Amino acid sequence: MIDLKSKTALITGSGRGIGKEIARKLAQAGADVAISDIDLETAKATASELASEFGHKAIAVAADVSKAADVKKMFEEALGAFSKIDILVNNAGITRDGLLMRMKEEDWDLVLNINLKSAFLCCREAVRPMMSARSGKIINIASVVGLMGNAGQANYSASKAGMIGLTKTLAREFASRSINVNAIAPGFIRTAMTDKLTDAEKEKLSSQIPMAKLGDPLDVANAALFLGSGLSDYITGQVITVDGGLVM
Ligand code: NAP
Numbered sequence: 369m370i371d372l373k374s375k376t377a378l379i380t381g382s383g384r385g386i387g388k389e390i391a392r393k394l395a396q397a398g399a400d401v402a403i404s405d406i407d408l409e410t411a412k413a414t415a416s417e418l419a420s421e422f423g424h425k426a427i428a429v430a431a432d433v434s435k436a437a438d439v440k441k442m443f444e445e446a447l448g449a450f451s452k453i454d455i456l457v458n459n460a461g462i463t464r465d466g467l468l469m470r471m472k473e474e475d476w477d478l479v480l481n482i483n484l485k486s487a488f489l490c491c492r493e494a495v496r497p498m499m500s501a502r503s504g505k506i507i508n509i510a511s512v513v514g515l516m517g518n519a520g521q522a523n524y525s526a527s528k529a530g531m532i533g534l535t536k537t538l539a540r541e542f543a544s545r546s547i548n549v550n551a552i553a554p555g556f557i558r559t560a561m562t563d564k565l566t567d568a569e570k571e572k573l574s575s576q577i578p579m580a581k582l583g584d585p586l587d588v589a590n591a592a593l594f595l596g597s598g599l600s601d602y603i604t605g606q607v608i609t610v611d612g613g614l615v616m
Contacts, residue, residue: 415428458507467519510532555577556577
C-alpha cells in the first residue's frame, strides 16, 4: 500500500474533475492537500469534503494559475500552511476548440496560458523549496493529443505537447536534486470537459480505443498516486499514457 503520511501536495484545478480525483487519491494515501482552483467556493467545497473524509489537512487556495502574481500568492499560502510542498500536480486546463482557419488569437493565447504557462509558473515556484528539501515530485497533466495531434485542437494539442517538452527539460534540470518530473497523458476521460461531446462523438471515440470505452478520473488519479509516491523514485522525464491503449 502507498503511504503518503507526512507528505504534502498542491494540485491545481482540483475543485472538480480529474484534479479533484487526484487530490482525493493523495489524501486517501495520507497526504495533506492544497486544493487550488480559479473558483474559491469550488476549492473550499472540495477541501472540506476531503478533510472530513480522510481527516488530514486540506486547504483551499484560489488562483488563476495563468497569472504569475496569483501563483506566487498560492505558493505562499500553501507553504504557510504546510511549510513544504512534496508533490505538485499541474492539472488545471481548458479547451477552446476550433479549426485553425477559424481559431481566434485570444483562444490560442488563453489555452496556452492556462494549460502551459501555468505549469512553467508553478514549477518555478515549487522547485525552490523542493531543491532545499532535495526531494520533490512534479506531475504534469498533458494529454494524448499532445502526442498524436487532434483536428480542431491546434491550441490545446500544442499546449499539451509543450507540457511534455517542459516535463523532459525540467526532469533533466532537476534530476541531480532528486526532483522527479513526469507527465501523465490521459486519453478520453469522463469529466465536464468531455461531457461537451455528443453521444455519437463518444461512440466514435470509443471505437478507436482498444479497450473500447472512455476512462474515469480515477484511472488518471491512480497513475498520479504512483508518480507522487516513492515507488517512482527512479522514474523521471516520462510520459505515462492513461488511455485504454489509444496511443501505443
Ligand atoms: P475540468 O473538469 O474542466 O476541470 C478543470 C479544472 O481546472 C476546473 O476545476 C477549473 O475550474 C480549473 N481551472 C480552469 N481554468 C483555471 C485557471 N485559469 N486557474 C486555475 N484553475 C483553473 O477538466 P478535466 O477533464 O478534469 O481536466 C483536467 C486536466 O486533464 C486538464 O489539464 C485537461 O487538459 C487534462 N485532460 C483531460 C482529459 C479528459 O478527457 N477529460 C483528457 C486529457 C487531458 P472551474 O471549473 O472553476 O473553471
